[in-house]
Amino acid sequence: MFLEINNLHKHFNTKTGNLVVLKDINMEIQRGEFICAVGASGSGKSTLLRQIAGLDQPTSGEVKVDGEVITGPGPDRGMVFQHYTLFPWMTVQQNTEFGLKLQRLSKKERREKASTYLEVVGLSKFAKSLPSELSGGMKQRVAIARALASEPKVLLLDEPFGALDVHTKELMHQFMLELWERTHLTVFMITHDVEEAVFLSNRIYALGARPGTVRREMSIKLPERTQHVKRNSTFHDYRDELMEIMRGHGQEALIAA
Amino acid sequence: MSHTEPVDRSTKSLGSTVFWRLAEDIPRPLQTGLMIASIAVPLLLWWLLTTFGSIDPTFLPSPANVITAFGRLWSTGELLQDTVASLWRVGVGFFMAVLCSIPVGVLMGSFASIRALLEPLFGLVRYMPAPAFIPLLILYLGIGEEPKITLIFIGVFFFNSLMVMDTVKFVPKDLIEATYTLGGNRLQTLLQVIFPHVLPGILDASRINLAAAWQLVIVSELIAATEGLGRRISVAGRFLRTDEIFVGLIVIGVIGLIFDLFFQYLLRVSCRWAAQKR
Ligand SMILES: Nc1ncnc2c1ncn2[C@@H]1O[C@H](COP(=O)(O)OP(=O)(O)OP(=O)(O)O)[C@@H](O)[C@H]1O
Numbered sequence: 376m377f378l379e380i381n382n383l384h385k386h387f388n389t390k391t392g393n394l395v396v397l398k399d400i401n402m403e404i405q406r407g408e409f410i411c412a413v414g415a416s417g418s419g420k421s422t423l424l425r426q427i428a429g430l431d432q433p434t435s436g437e438v439k440v441d442g443e444v445i446t447g448p449g450p451d452r453g454m455v456f457q458h459y460t461l462f463p464w465m466t467v468q469q470n471t472e473f474g475l476k477l478q479r480l481s482k483k484e485r486r487e488k489a490s491t492y493l494e495v496v497g498l499s500k501f502a503k504s505l506p507s508e509l510s511g512g513m514k515q516r517v518a519i520a521r522a523l524a525s526e527p528k529v530l531l532l533d534e535p536f537g538a539l540d541v542h543t544k545e546l547m548h549q550f551m552l553e554l555w556e557r558t559h560l561t562v563f564m565i566t567h568d569v570e571e572a573v574f575l576s577n578r579i580y581a582l583g584a585r586p587g588t589v590r591r592e593m594s595i596k597l598p599e600r601t602q603h604v605k606r607n608s609t610f611h612d613y614r615d616e617l618m619e620i621m622r623g624h625g626q627e628a629l630i631a632a
Numbered sequence: 633m634s635h636t637e638p639v640d641r642s643t644k645s646l647g648s649t650v651f652w653r654l655a656e657d658i659p660r661p662l663q664t665g666l667m668i669a670s671i672a673v674p675l676l677l678w679w680l681l682t683t684f685g686s687i688d689p690t691f692l693p694s695p696a697n698v699i700t701a702f703g704r705l706w707s708t709g710e711l712l713q714d715t716v717a718s719l720w721r722v723g724v725g726f727f728m729a730v731l732c733s734i735p736v737g738v739l740m741g742s743f744a745s746i747r748a749l750l751e752p753l754f755g756l757v758r759y760m761p762a763p764a765f766i767p768l769l770i771l772y773l774g775i776g777e778e779p780k781i782t783l784i785f786i787g788v789f790f791f792n793s794l795m796v797m798d799t800v801k802f803v804p805k806d807l808i809e810a811t812y813t814l815g816g817n818r819l820q821t822l823l824q825v826i827f828p829h830v831l832p833g834i835l836d837a838s839r840i841n842l843a844a845a846w847q848l849v850i851v852s853e854l855i856a857a858t859e860g861l862g863r864r865i866s867v868a869g870r871f872l873r874t875d876e877i878f879v880g881l882i883v884i885g886v887i888g889l890i891f892d893l894f895f896q897y898l899l900r901v902s903c904r905w906a907a908q909k910r
């Protein structure tokens with residue numbers, strides 16, 4: 376097992392008492408899989424990803440990557456955040472190199488690797504631009520290149536395309552699939568967009584809210600991965616089933632909120 | 633003609649709204665015009681008042697009187713000597729205060745422990761007006777350069793530390809966490825992410841506090857000094873040389889303005905990314 380989440384619980388101590396955000400999460404992800412976790416807003420998706428990234432410690436349970444228990448953040452798990460997190464004073468090239476700089480690679484190695492991954496995300500031409508000069512989709516692609524430059528074991532994505540318009544989103548989906556086919560990366564992506572999850576992943580974990588638990592695990596087998604497949608009845612079946620799960624628990628969440 | 637008229641009207645109706653646009657730039661020529669008027673109108677009023685108002689020049693000297701006084705003070709070398717003396721005091725005091733307050737402020741902003749240790753003290757001292765320290769400083773340090781430089785240090789250090797601390801608090805947590813996920817340790821994060829992120833804020837805080845330092849040096853010279861622009865004004869006041877008071881005030885203002893422009897320039901060249909936002 377490549378990425379393992381065992382009996383993970385996460386509580387927060389808040390003013391109103393003990394808030395159970397994640398309850399008994401178990402996941403198993405193989406090397407090279409593209410996995411999506413789908414859940415409504417507030418179902419604890421970001422919290423879950425933070426435990427995997429090591430930015431936060433679970434209340435109980437553990438996360439293992441390649442057999443090792445996670446105790447803190449590290450470049451072996453590349454993370455793309457829900458909000459834009461490029462360093463505004465660095466150019467696209469410098470942003471992409473930054474992780475390698477922190478890991479003390481030589482200048483030459485840094486430049487070569489960063490250029491390679493900028494090429495992969497199709498932004499070589501913008502190497503000298505500042506983040507403020509990029510569109511939202513481009514910013515997230517730089518963030519992906521920055522994470523990839525450290526050659527991580529797994530790429531963690533927290534609703535990376537949530538803020539993009541429908542058309543840009545479709546382009547980014549195409550891009551993600553090409554990237555995944557080319558690099559055989561292990562991808563763990565979080566989203567509230569059911570169609571996005573069905574279109575991209577091999578397997579989906581559907582999360583229920585308050586507390587966040589795994590409601591259903593679903594393998595996705597589609598005849599093809601192009602925009603046409605979205606009109607296919609198999610695609611619709613997967614989508615409707617997931618919507619049903621989310622709808623049921625969405626109402627609970629609303630009452631709880 | 634019939635074609636140009638409607639166009640004219642449309643620019644006119646736009647014209648009335650251009651002036652009051654909320655949080656938006658105004659056209660370049662209008663901006664330049666307003667900026668010139670900001671200085672030119674008071675100058676013109678001053679000139680009109682002294683030329684046609686038959687006012688006693690010891691009460692309000694005319695622009696010509698002031699220019700003559702400027703020439704007189706310049707040719708004797710007194711003005712330059714005073715300016716250099718004041719600049720030197722500000723330079724040393726401000727530089728030392730900024731040098732100390734940047735690391736202290738960054739540490740206070742980054743570490744809750746250091747903040748808890750220092751913030752109450754700094755918050756208290758900040759509310760003690762620096763000029764109120766003058767009698768103590770004269771008692772401890774005499775009337776040489778030390779008390780004046782120390783006064784500037786006190787007046788800048790505490791404010792600047794607290795302002796730098798505030799800029800550090802506004803570094804997005806996401807950026808710091810992104811650095812950790814890229815393999816950064818805490819020292820790297822402090823030096824390579826937090827510091828560059830707050831640099832424009834530090835420059836801005838220092839710019840504001842330089843104005844305070846410049847005022848403090850004048851105040852300190854009003855009280856005890858043998859040379860300096862503040863001293864020049866207080867001597868001129870004693871002998872009713874109002875024109876020289878004006879010379880002193882104008883030189884003080886112009887030098888302050890030059891400081892400000894210099895810091896704005898520094899911000900633009902060193903932090904292109906932040907200058908764009910402003
Ligand atoms: N540090 C914290 N302290 C207290 N409560 C927290 C903390 N972090 C998250 N929570 C709570 O945990 C719940 C889940 O938050 P989380 O950000 O993981 O949701 P999400 O599924 O990512 O939502 P979205 O889709 O809106 O990003 C929320 O109710 C939130 O208030």
Ligand SMILES: [Mg+2]
Nearest residue numbers: 420421422457
């Ligand atoms: Mg989230």
